[in-house]
Structure formats: C-alpha cells, structure tokens
Amino acid sequence: MSTAQPGPRSWMRDLSYIDPYEPEYPSSDGRPMAESTTQFRWIVTIKEGLDALFAAYPNVFVAGDLLWYATKGDKTDVMAPDAMVVFGRPKGDRRSYREWVEDGVVPQVVFDVASHTNTPDEMAEKRRRYDSRGVEEYYFYDPESGDFEGWLRRPDGPRPISADGWTSPRLGVTFKAPPRKEALVILDPEGRPFRTFGELAKDEKAARRIARAERRRRRVAERLTESERQLRAEADLRAESDRRLREEAERRAEADRRIREEADAHAAALRDQVERMAAMLRERGIDPS
Template sequence: MASVIPYTSVNYPETDGKPMGETDVHIKETMRLRQLLERHFAGQRVYVSGNLLVFYEQGNPRKFFVPDVFVVKGIEPGDRRFYKLWVERRPPSAILEVTSRKTKKQDTVVKPALYRELRVPEYFLFDPTQDYLDPPLQGYRLAGADYQPIVPASDGAMESEQLGLRLAPEGKHPELYRLDTGERLLTAEEALRVEAEARRAAEAELARLRELLGRGGAP
C-alpha cells in the first residue's frame, strides 16, 4: 500500500515584528509616498502597498522582504494580508525605500541583490534626512541581468519608466510629477487646500463682477 504524505499547511506571518520606520520623519515620508501613489493610480489595475510582507518562495515563510513602498502594475488593487509572488505571479514593478541609519546596508546591498534576482524592474532609494545617501535620491533600472544606475538630471531628479513619473528631491521629500502633463502629485490634504483656494478665488471674482455690474460698469 502506498504511503500517504499528510498535507501540512504553512503559516505565513503578517508581520516581521519590526517597527514601520526608524524615526517619525521616515514613517511620515513612507506614508506620504504611498498615499501619493495610491491617489495617482486610483481606478487602474495597479496595486500599491508598503510595509507588507512579500513572500517569494512557496512553502518557506522565512523567505520574505518588506518594501517601504511598492507598486505592481497589471493586478487588481485591494487589501491583502501579505503578498505571495507565486499567487500574484508578478513581482513589484517598482520599489521605493526610505533609507535610514539602520536600513542603509539592507537598502544598498542586501535588497538590491534580492530584487535583481526577483526581476524587479526599478528600485529607488531616498534619504529624507540627507545623512546616509549622497545624493539623497538614487534609482536603479534592471538592464539584462543587473541593475544600472538611473542618471539624474542636473537638479537630481530622475524618471521612472514603470511609474510614468519624475521623482525630484525637494528638501525632505521626493516630489512626484507626471511625465505626460508635468503636474505634481498632491496628497489628499494638499488637494483639498488647492480646491479651497480655487473656490475662494472664484467667489472673489464673482463678487467683483457683481459689484461692477451693480455700478453699471464693464468687467
């Protein structure tokens, strides 16, 4: 009689037990970048996440990495407990890491080697305190079997082919600009502020025109 191999389910953890970021600056920047990308890709078949365990070897819950922010094109968005490469069948299209003192070696040595093996097309690093990376914004694009540095413009900005965005280091933030329109991506708070300012300007102009008409004058 043939022996029966019992099925053993694998428990994939939902956290690595490490803090989200080293400092408030790093945590806020990670959340900001994720929000910008979520708003930009809303309504598209693009998944945006961050600080989520990404498992890359089926059956081995120890084989994972945790990107600060990552984008996967061509799959449905939606909440996930973790990301399994063999289930989704797509590696991240682009990964953004917010580098700190504790993560510099991981971000500049360990992770690039793994991302290259997993065929992640683009990889960006940003140092919001400008203490650990020079220049503070760095990018790499997969070319053949290895990563090649993305040559920045004179202002330190660089283009992401995968995201369709221009990343520009401006102070403590990498601002994101659309390649097709040149528009800067806004957070929800910034968008509300811009809308409020536009509404006030429109109301002021309407009041001015009404006053002129009341006087019988021309605009």
C-alpha cells in the same frame, strides 16, 4: 506603462488572490512600519501619491509596508519594501503579497525610505535581492540627507540612473532631486507634485488611511513591547530555575560531604575499638589474630 483595463471575465480571474489565508506566512515581521516620524511621513507621501496616481486602474495594486513572500514553502524568502507597485494585479486588501497566489507576478517598482539604522551593506543586499526577484525599478530615498538613488534592471544587473530629472518608465512620474538636505519632489505625468504628508492629512480619505497605518504601526510596537516583556519574564524564570537548581546541587553536595565525614568517623571509631580489644587480648597473653 500599460493602462489597459481588463474586461469582466479577466477581472474575475484576477480576483483569484482572494484565497483562504495561509497562516504559516505571517503578516508582520515584528518591526515597526517606520523608525522615525520623518521616515513615516515619506513612506505615506510616496504610497498615497502612487495610490492616487493609479486610483482609476483596477489592475494596478499599490501597497506600503506589506510583506512580500516570493517562494511558496519558504517563509524566510520574504522582503518588506516600504512601497511597491504591481501592474497586472487587482486592487484589494491583503495580509501579505504571496507571489504564487498572485499568478507569479513580481512587483515591478519598489521604494525604500532610509532609516537611521540602515547600513550600506544592508541596502546593497536589498538591492541584490530585488534584482534577483525581477524588480524592474528600485528607488531609495534618505530624507535626512536628501540622497536619492535609483536603479533600472538590465540583463547584466541593476544599472544606476541619474535620478535628478529622471522619469520612471513604469510609473510615468518624474523625480526632482534638489540640493542635499532639501526634500525630494515627485511629479505625476501632469507635472503635479505628490502631496506632502500634511497635505494628505487634510484629505478625509487619505487621513483615514494614514490613521490606519499609524494604528498598525502602534500595534506592532505594542506587540514588540509585549514580546520583549514576555522574553524578559521567561529569562527571569529560567534564571530563578537555574538558581534553585544550583542551590539544590549545593545542598546535595553538602549532604554527601556530611555522609562521607560520618562514614569516615564511624570507620575510625571501629578501628580504635578493634585496636583496644587487640591490646587487651595481648595483655592477657592471647594472640588477637
């Protein structure tokens, strides 16, 4: 793990990420940060632990729940790890991590915390995509079951690691995976465990960061609710428009039917009149033709 701090000039170069924001790359995928309180606690615990671990290193960027765009011009090539660590990029606020703005630096370490909606196929696809982009270490934790897995990137693909007692080559942290359904323990290089969500909440600065993350989660949820309400309203309007169109079509069909009936009746009356006149002429000895 490189801990060298850049000099003044290289630090200024690293600030190049402060480019005008590109609005075509959204800062949210429309999904809440977490789908349960358990998942949220663990995302915060891991992200804040990593933040504290690299607080003294200005060239290590740590983020949680930040969209990562890999290819300029393709906003569909996006990933949303629960936490990521990027060595060689400066700290600072970002609306998203745009790889081309970050000198092409790929996040080296990625964490995902399971939610109850995740499927094995979905997680396998995530792992494949992270590997294809060049992520060196990928860790997946399911706090409800206690399952913890890790993969290390190799030339022939991601290699699973023995997670219990494993020390991350990049982070220097050690993972202790206890028996199932017991909490994962993450130890920093000094052997101190990452602080839990509750312990972090007692720290004023961490509490403010947690509060901001929670407010963001609520805003996303509110936007989703409003979006769903608008979609329902639009669907109702379309249904009402369809209903009116059907009624108008039925009225036109009824009018057409009446016109045909009146035309048929008029034609029948004319035929009767012609036949009566012909009969009268024949009675008088006149050929109707």
